[in-house]
Amino acid sequence: MQDELINVQRCDGARPTCQQCVRANTPTECVYGQDAEESGIQLLEERISRLQGRIAFLESNTAGPILLHDPYAQTREDQPPRPVRPAARERQILMRSFSGGASQVGFFLHVPRFLQRMSALSLSTAPKHASTLINAVYLLGAYFSTDPNLQNLQSDLLADTLQDLSAALIELNPPAIIDVLQAEILLTYYFFSNSRTVEGVYHIDAASAIVLASKLHQIRSGRYSAVAGGHASRYDLAPPVDAIEEGQRINAFWVVFILDRNWSKALGRTPVLTDDESKGTGIDTPWPRSIETYESNPLPEGFRGFRTVQRFLYYPIFMNEEQNPLATHAKAAVLYSSAARVAAQTGMMANTLPPFWLALDDRIAQFEQVLPPVDRINPSRQDLHNKILLVNLLVHGAVIELHQPLEIQGPVFVSNSRSTRAALAAVNILTRINVERLSHVDPIVGFLLASVVQILMRALASSRQNTAATGSQQQIDILMALARIRSALGAWGVRNAYICACVLSFVTSQTDVDLLHADSQYTVIASLLEGI
Incomplete structure (x- = not known):
């Protein structure tokens, strides 16, 4: 596919803001060429720094001016004393309740492997990243439940999840990243479902930052060495131990991508996962599969991806690789967000359609024809x-x-x-x-x-x-x-x-x-x- 189909706008390097970003009226999003791959890491580290400051303030007994605001403080003050953690039988019911709706809230982990790992852990002794994820699962289980007694556990489970998450983010390292990312996704769905959009945005941005910092958008990239430039990061993940672990990472990226694209449109904001090569966010990760497929039919050893989203949108031949539910959902989100972006350019030139309007309209029609009845x-x-x-x-x-x-x-x-x-x-x-x-x-x-x-x-x-x-x-x-x-x-x-x-x-x-x-x-x- 020719480069002109991609419509990439290169950064001209002007400081403090390049002219591309000035013309697009997005000066705060300007990222300079060779530093582009650091943007996700910086976003994540800034969020962790804010959390560290918030925790230090909450734990400090020193009197002085209030410089920080804890968005959950009032919620905690209004709650009655916290009860004992859910009993063993309640935890089993919560887990079953969650399993019924796990795929609806972006659960990307291999379920048998997750259950085996969680059964060997105790909440009181589990690492913070693991207890964060366990509590998030119980929280969604309580939310899904029709039992009023279990539903009433939500406020306490949420408080436990957020407390453990703050600690887990401070100590975030490669072994903890996937657990924390899954918990952030579950919290995003929970807050949006409860119409708490400010908190939903907070957690979706955290998930997007983790994705970029860990380079989950460049899994199996055909140009990985050129993009990464050899720079190491403390958020770099070790090579996956097997096809299932690699599949979890691929699916994790697309779950976050769907959230970022859909809610950015709903809230009138710019997506974090912009698929912009000049910002180091170009997407090469292959389309997701069902988690079972990775086990029975792993990706070929030499498989490499390149411009996954752009090829789907603008390659002259309609290519619809992977037709499982998650991949179909991700492609629909691509078409929806792309249509909104192209449509925003309508009317800028008299009697002229925006670039790629016809190609996108045709691609939407082609995709609609292959949707399962x-x-x-x-x-x-x-x-x-x-x-x-x-x-x-x-x-x-x-x-x-x-x-x-x-x-x-x-x-x-x-x-x-x-x-x-x-x-x-x-x-x-x-x-x-x-x-x-x-x-x-x-x-x-x-x-x-x-x-x-x-x-x-x-x-x-x-x-x-x-x-x-x-x-x-x-x-x-x-x-x-x-x-x-x-x-x-x-x-x-x-x-x-x-x-x-x-x-x-x-x-x-x-x-x-x-x-x-x-x-x-x-x-x-x-x-x-x-x-x-």
């Missing part, structure tokens, strides 16, 4: 139904992101536009899965469906303006789609505070529901919208 998935596999839901919403969301800016530039928004059809296709997936059986979904689903709602509401308004007859089939279809979204968000919002917040936003956006009562068909649909 939900009808063929075993109804009992809640994990796979969750994954196919996410992938479909991301792919249809990519179409919306790419086409919507062009459509709203016209004199009138067309109610049957490409983005409207993508929004209806996204809702269609909700009609083909058992929403009630998915007790826990990724909180990003709330954000994706909120974007779908915006498109459908705009299409509904456009249809009313351009259709003389009330109760047109198109309007009924849109209203039924809105009712379906409301039903799904209502079901999932019971256990997910972020999605619950999306439900409230959804209701607020429907300012004209009362106008529907003029028609008997609309009256039924309006009751759905108001009463679900």
Whole structure:
């Protein structure tokens, strides 16, 4: 693939900020050529330094001005005295509860190996990195549980996890990195699910920093020696002992990549894992596999990766290596975030599409054609139904992101536009899965469906303006789609505070529901919208 397809902007070395970053209005992100590989290490060390300062302050009895703020201090002050750790039977139940939803919260470790290691450890004597991970697993187990007594353990388990994590980060070394990274991922899902986005961002940034510092984005890189430049780091991992350990590292990278790309879009911020060669973040790590596949069919010894994401996006021939659930999810996240980035350039040049717009639109369509049909998935596999839901919403969301800016530039928004059809296709997936059986979904689903709602509401308004007859089939279809979204968000919002917040936003956006009562068909649909 030719270099011009990659659209890499090289740093010109100007200080304090290169001209590329000045033009992009991102002066704080400027990293200079030969120092690029140090950016992840610096980010991680800065975070550890902040934690060390916070811990020193909390442990100090010296009076003086308050220079630091502990974001969890008020939470601890409001809590009753901490009870004894969960009993042995409770720990077993928490572990079983967690296992049912582990794949939904980014658990990338080899489960049999993890269970064998954890069974040999005691929380009271385990290294801090191990106790951090164990407590994080119990925390998510309590969150998943339907038992009120186990749910009530969450505040104490969270406090234990954060306390151990602070200590583990101070002593972070290669043997501890993977455990700490897994714990950071679990905490990220936990905080976002509970609509605690500030803390979610804090932990996703930590996970991203660990990924870059440990060079997990360059596993099996065909250019590793040139990128690394021979510089050693205290966060460098030893070579994996076997194919399973290597697979855990590969999958860990893609789990963090998905989180970083999806939530950066949802929160309106720049991703940390930018896949930018000038910043040392170019991604060469191969697409993930199921963890069992690494054991039965490890990567060939001489396999090397190169520009994994860029080749998937822009190589003239559609290459869809690895079609397991995690790889499919990662590729959908690539398309979604890339569509948002390209769409942001729409309108900068009059009557001209942004670079790579057509190529990306074509790639999204090609990927959509190879998505596995939900009808063929075993109804009992809640994990796979969750994954196919996410992938479909991301792919249809990519179409919306790419086409919507062009459509709203016209004199009138067309109610049957490409983005409207993508929004209806996204809702269609909700009609083909058992929403009630998915007790826990990724909180990003709330954000994706909120974007779908915006498109459908705009299409509904456009249809009313351009259709003389009330109760047109198109309007009924849109209203039924809105009712379906409301039903799904209502079901999932019971256990997910972020999605619950999306439900409230959804209701607020429907300012004209009362106008529907003029028609008997609309009256039924309006009751759905108001009463679900």
